[in-house]
Amino acid sequence: GPHNPERPEALTSIGEVKxxxxxxxxxxxxxxxxxxxxxxxxxxxxxxxxxxAFTHPLMxxxxxQRLAALDxxxxxxxNTIPVPKEKLLPNMTVLSIAPMLGEVILRAHKGESxxxxxxx
Numbered sequence: 001g002p003h004n005p006e007r008p009e010a011l012t013s014i015g016e017v018k019x020x021x022x023x024x025x026x027x028x029x030x031x032x033x034x035x036x037x038x039x040x041x042x043x044x045x046x047x048x049x050x051x052x053a054f055t056h057p058l059m060x061x062x063x064x065q066r067l068a069a070l071d072x073x074x075x076x077x078x079n080t081i082p083v084p085k086e087k088l089l090p091n092m093t094v095l096s097i098a099p100m101l102g103e104v105i106l107r108a109h110k111g112e113s114x115x116x117x118x119x120x
Contacts, residue, residue: 018046021073028056029077032066039070049073056080064089 022042029035029052039050052067053076059067067075068089076093077083083094100117107114 017042021049022047023051026054028058029054030058032063
């Protein structure tokens, strides 16, 4: 069928995942379609526990349902976008960006390099 940008196709995995725990990393999750595809591929290749980490939770209602159905060991993301507590799944961990933002503000105020913060 036609290419759907909300559900990109993950055709293969690079590297050996058989009998290994896998950490999937992405910048954001919207619909969860690409995550579903990636998890299907790595599970088909024999992965053990699968973890998901991403920065921005731009999640639609269907994304929560899709993620819940995947039986991931842990789903980790930041609070760049607020997610209501009642929507959080038991395996979700939300990391605060407050310490990093505080350090950025402090360095900018002191005239120190902010870019260096991300290279340390």
